[in-house]
Amino acid sequence: MRNAGEGNKRGNFSAPRQQRGIATLLVVLMVGLAVSVTVAATIYALRGTQSQQLTTHSATAAQAAAWRGVEALRLYLLAVEKPVWPGWVGNTQKPVSGLEALGVSKAVVTAVEATGANQYRVIAEVTGQAGVGSGLTTATVEVVYDVVPGNGMPGVPPVCHSMPNAPVVFNGDVKLDGEGTQVVDDKYDYENIVVSGKLTIGAGGRGKVSGCAKGAITVTGGDIADNGHLHSESQLVIGGMSFPAGARLWAREITFNGGSGGPLARAWAGAYDTVVYANGVAVGEARVGGSLIPSTVSGGVPWTQGTVLPTALARVKVTLTQGKGTPDEVNFLLNLPALDMTKAVDAATGELRGAGAVMEQLSGPEETAFRTAVLSFRARAIHGGGFTQGSGATTDIVDAWGWSLGLGSDNRRYDRVRAAGSLAIQHRGVRIGEFAGGGEIWAQSGNDAGAGFPAVAGRTAGYRYFGGSKQLMNEAMQPTGFEVQGSQGNFSPGLPGLPYCDVRTNYIDADVYRDQSNYIFDANGGKPQLTIRNVTRADGVVIGAASGTVYPLTNPDAAQLKVLEDLFACGSWEGADKGCRAMYNNGRWNLQPQKTPPGIFWFDGPLEVRSANPIVGTLIVRGNLGLSDGGGYKLLEAPNFAGVAKVCSGAYYPTNLCASRTAFVTWEDADGVVYTGAAIGNAAVIASGGLNAQSWTSIRGSVVLGKKITVGGAKVNIEGSLSVGNNEFSQIDIGATGMKVETPQDWKNLGQLPVCSKGSQSLPTTPGTAAVQWSRYL
Structure with missing residues (x-):
């Protein structure tokens, strides 16, 4: 987050x-x-x-x-x-x-x-x-x-x-097969889905997503949100996809076995595997994008070793080598896009100054000296960079960039191609507006007569080849349209680097939120009870003191029973399946209310909710939460999403959420920004376990889960953010009719969540x- x-x-x-x-x-x-x-x-x-x-x-x-x-x-x-x-x-x-x-x-x-x-x-x-x-x-x-x-x-x-790292955060391997899975995030310039493991978008997936994964991304159907992107720190394999114009792909390696539409705005792959120096001393390693400084290069063409002149395209993870592979391993994240690289980097030496201003330690014992050091990156090898476009991928690309590129689809247009290692072009119908190469170029369709060559303009540091047998072109041979200058020394287009997918999550402990809750359901000596805190009746009578007022659910007195009837409409007290006595059974809670008061609800064990009536509140669960199909319009609204009238103007209202009968509380962060509504009121669900949502038409408010999510029946709609697997790596399969996650208009206010950083x-x-x-x- x-x-x-x-x-x-x-x-x-x-x-x-x-x-x-x-x-x-x-x-x-x-x-x-x-x-x-x-x-x-x-x-x-x-x-x-x-x-x-x-x-x-x-x-x-x-x-x-x-x-x-x-x-x-x-x-x-x-x-x-x-x-x-x-x-x-x-x-x-x-x-x-x-x-x-x-x-x-x-x-x-x-x-x-x-x-x-x-x-x-x-x-x-x-x-x-x-x-x-x-x-x-x-x-x-x-x-x-x-x-x-x-x-x-x-x-x-x-x-x-x-604020969450993205509208949807999955800590696990994710499979999206749902026909209507969508993440709508057109107004905010950051990932709208992040995955800590592998992401698979199946043939049945006809929804729209955009985002990144630390593991491999495999796509066999579906498409990307308009002007969206797919980024992977590993492989990206496209078996079939409908690309909107402006889509962006970036990974360690990219393979196109299919896919149509576009044109793609970009397809980038590869980084330099570097040794990181601090004040001239080798201290760590990182995978970095940029170009090699010619005076520092060792070895022949194509260049693989030398000092990198870093670019600001990606955040860079640095691992200090001392303690690597042990619990004492130290990792830093350099947010290079936040720096003015024209001032921070010495173009002659590649030295980076001022990185401490955009540096964050990710893990390990506190390390302070690295924060103030002058950094440099020495490439020792190439990391990834493979780029293959098969014949079934009928997609034009504006900017293609990598180490070893193979273009096998005919009649495709590429405005700009950068190949730091090599470029192989299979068909004569390929057109490249601007080419820069750090190694060889091979026009496989060309012949001795100078016919059959693709249309390419540019230069490369290596040799030029043609024909199926890979013959060396002499300098005198200049086929029509193939305007490539070969053997250009001291030249390489560099590499884009590796996208960093930020999937950091915070452990979810339901107990942390107990004291912020208005209705606390737990058991005392095996007997269920409800503790009410910070709740006042419309006439000013306090029914739940700040310290907590206990209402037994099995044997309330007449006054307590009257309050419980008013709050939950328990129905017939004796034996009713929707009654307060039926809420608890052997450590599990069941909620089938005819009505509920607005506020924050806390449960000391697993909870099953089966209700056809709207619920205004935050459900905090120590364990798993089930939202069952109870018929009717199933709506769960977080307090701040529901609005002041529903939360503060009723027969009972939570005084920790309401500054008055007509206004929410406000608070101010360290930057002096004022927010309306307590942060906890932006969450609809906080569960240390998982969520099984069956046909819940609408969840208005963010959902934060310790474990996995399962959806079924009608499409589940979430207005807010979704964070899954905060407490453990999970296998997540979104099937059936999928789900939709949409950020609200007032996202900078309603997006704030009550989740603590360490x-x-x-x-x-x-x-x-x-x-x-x-x-x-x-």
């Missing part, structure tokens, strides 16, 4: 101008603490001894919220490194945003004072609130922190609101301390 913003760009609490790098990032984060950063950190810290002592001072929910904000600030101050602090001294009245999800309505740092060598006093005021309307209460705490900063490389705190630990050479020295209620 993509993490949300990494810094507050408004400039409050800025360090001195000479401070750079990660230290500066921490500075600008000061007044833009991401709501989820503080939530995750504070929940963890409140389990500690000090925070437990602090919370004993809170007598109301508002006071408890204020103390949560106090602890969130303490944790942040502890993470800030030593060089940052002098730039803060003297700053006053700086607001701190992003704490709303903790119940903090206002937080202001009123003073930062130096109290000694490497010692500082921070004074702040934090206001907590609870309730709404006439039941709103507030509490303000003035607090003084004593801070002794540590020194070293600070870490990156976890962020618990994030962050990274700080690496202090000397540890710091941050402690509350004094506090009082104002």
